[in-house]
Amino acid sequence: MRRHPVAQMVIVGAIASAIGIVIALVIDWFPADAAEQAGPIDTLYDVLMIVSVPVFVLVTTVTLFAVWRFRMRPGQENEDGPPIHGNTRLEVIWTAVPAILLVSLCSYAYAVLVDIEEKHDDQLVVHVTGQQFAWRYRYPQPGGRAIETTALVLPKDRPVLFKVHAEDVIHDFWVPAFRVKIDAVPGITTEVRATPTKLGRYPVVCAELCGLGHAVMRSSVRVVTPAAYDRWLQEQTAPAGGEATGGATAGGEGEAGGGGGADLAALGRETFVSNCGSCHTLADAGTSGAAGPDLTTALRGQDEATLREDIVAPDARITEGYQAGVMPDNFAETLSAEQIDGLVAYLASVSR
Numbered sequence: 001m002r003r004h005p006v007a008q009m010v011i012v013g014a015i016a017s018a019i020g021i022v023i024a025l026v027i028d029w030f031p032a033d034a035a036e037q038a039g040p041i042d043t044l045y046d047v048l049m050i051v052s053v054p055v056f057v058l059v060t061t062v063t064l065f066a067v068w069r070f071r072m073r074p075g076q077e078n079e080d081g082p083p084i085h086g087n088t089r090l091e092v093i094w095t096a097v098p099a100i101l102l103v104s105l106c107s108y109a110y111a112v113l114v115d116i117e118e119k120h121d122d123q124l125v126v127h128v129t130g131q132q133f134a135w136r137y138r139y140p141q142p143g144g145r146a147i148e149t150t151a152l153v154l155p156k157d158r159p160v161l162f163k164v165h166a167e168d169v170i171h172d173f174w175v176p177a178f179r180v181k182i183d184a185v186p187g188i189t190t191e192v193r194a195t196p197t198k199l200g201r202y203p204v205v206c207a208e209l210c211g212l213g214h215a216v217m218r219s220s221v222r223v224v225t226p227a228a229y230d231r232w233l234q235e236q237t238a239p240a241g242g243e244a245t246g247g248a249t250a251g252g253e254g255e256a257g258g259g260g261g262a263d264l265a266a267l268g269r270e271t272f273v274s275n276c277g278s279c280h281t282l283a284d285a286g287t288s289g290a291a292g293p294d295l296t297t298a299l300r301g302q303d304e305a306t307l308r309e310d311i312v313a314p315d316a317r318i319t320e321g322y323q324a325g326v327m328p329d330n331f332a333e334t335l336s337a338e339q340i341d342g343l344v345a346y347l348a349s350v351s352r
């Protein structure tokens, strides 16, 4: 036995590698797979693990073996090791083998990337915007209009091109079930593709530390049948009418003088859906955000002045169980005065 240290190491290594590979493949690493992209990505991951485990085992066994075999014995305290002048053949091998391995794995990974990023003619374009600490979605419509929502709804089996933006700092749009993830960078538009293949609701996560509320910067994607998707699109356009879909800006201002209480509350509801719903659940508005308090119940009996302060200066009074610094404190600048009046009127009316 003593005379064949290499053979010993090879046997130990082979057994340890086999065990490692079996464990690596048996563990279910991945969440649900809900897009065409998931298959090739998961296979790539498995192949990387199958190749990495023996490399890890090789390095570890050689290290442990050397520590044990060449340890210092009593009486050797002042001895030096034998002089070594290198070994050309060994050095060629340990350079060439990793190089071949890395080039092959990179080529394979590149081929997978090209495959999953393939362009499709019938693609659906969805704009995704990250802003501390929520996601917003925009669906361009024929005629230059767009639907803005805080709900990501996608039809099954239709290729989607996500165009990803950031309003303030770097975020990262990640849909684990689609195996899709791309940075959202202020000033540029990044792109990523996915073709949903399974009906259901899956998490959308911000994967780039972006501030205090990073951990709650979550949303979800709902994959529905094409018919349900068309119906949903219709609902987004229909009740809002012309003026409403544009949302934020000029349209609202012009109307300031007129408009009774009902109009104001309608504007408030619409402003709520597109600016607040990603963080707040409110039954009347049909939103289901979970980063902030559920306003269906939290608002009972609050007067308008308190509501206004909660919106424009959220850090003045922190709801118990929640953190300061998560709710944006610049709504006074990003929303028009009328939109804020609308929000206050609307929230007051639904909390009665």
Ligand code: HEC
Binding pocket: 132, 133, 134, 213, 272, 275, 276, 277, 278, 279, 280, 291, 292, 293, 298, 299, 307, 310, 311, 314, 315, 317, 318, 319, 322, 323, 324, 325, 326, 327, 328, 331, 343
């Ligand atoms: C990024 C997530 C986020 C967004 C977007 C957001 N909020 Fe909040 N909101 C919170 C959190 C977290 C709290 C609890 C901490 C606090 O009180 O500041 C909160 C608290 C509140 C409260 C106080 C609730 C109570 O218990 O009295 C009101 C009212 C409110 N938000 C309204 C709004 C409105 C209206 C908007 C849209 C203009 C909005 N929020 C947008 C996260 C958010």
Ligand SMILES: [Cu+2]
Binding pocket: 130, 132, 133, 170, 171, 172, 206, 207, 208, 209, 210, 214, 217
């Ligand atoms: Cu973020």
